[in-house]
Amino acid sequence: MKTIWNNFKELLINTLDSFGLAWWVEIATQNPRCTYYFGPFLSSTDAKTAIKGYVEDLEQEGAQGIAINVKRFKPNTLTIADDLGERIDRKVRPAFSGQI
Numbered sequence: 001m002k003t004i005w006n007n008f009k010e011l012l013i014n015t016l017d018s019f020g021l022a023w024w025v026e027i028a029t030q031n032p033r034c035t036y037y038f039g040p041f042l043s044s045t046d047a048k049t050a051i052k053g054y055v056e057d058l059e060q061e062g063a064q065g066i067a068i069n070v071k072r073f074k075p076n077t078l079t080i081a082d083d084l085g086e087r088i089d090r091k092v093r094p095a096f097s098g099q100i
Contacts, residue, residue, distance in 0.1 A: 013042050020074040023047040027054060030065025033082035037075040044070050 016022040022040030025047050029036075038054050041047040047070045055066060 009042060013040050016040065016042070017074060021072055022074070023070060023072055024075060025051055025054060026069040026071060026075075027051075027058065028067045028069075029058060029063040032063065034063075035080040035082070037078045040074075044072075 013022055017040040022042070023044050023046065024037050024039035024041065027036045027038070028034070036054070036058070038050065039047060041050070051068055051070075055068070058066060
């Protein structure tokens with residue numbers, strides 16, 4: 001039953017994301033000057049639950065000045081490195097894939 005729910009949830013997230021209605025976590029850091037997008041998520045609650053892990057990872061990498069925003073939209077690029085003037089396109093995965 002859990003597999004059926006996971007498949008349905010993934011289909012629903014992908015559908016919402018295609019219309020720009022899925023939830024995403026936007027994390028901007030001052031040092032380095034980057035903006036990261038994590039998602040998509042089915043709900044703002046799901047997105048907010050995942051924030052702690054993303055922030056911990058960025059802090060371990062030495063990021064400072066972290067600002068977080070949860071919003072419904074569809075990012076064009078998942079990582080924007082302002083300091084380097086580049087956009088890094090990470091592969092989009094549903095939020096629940098690979099999370100435990």
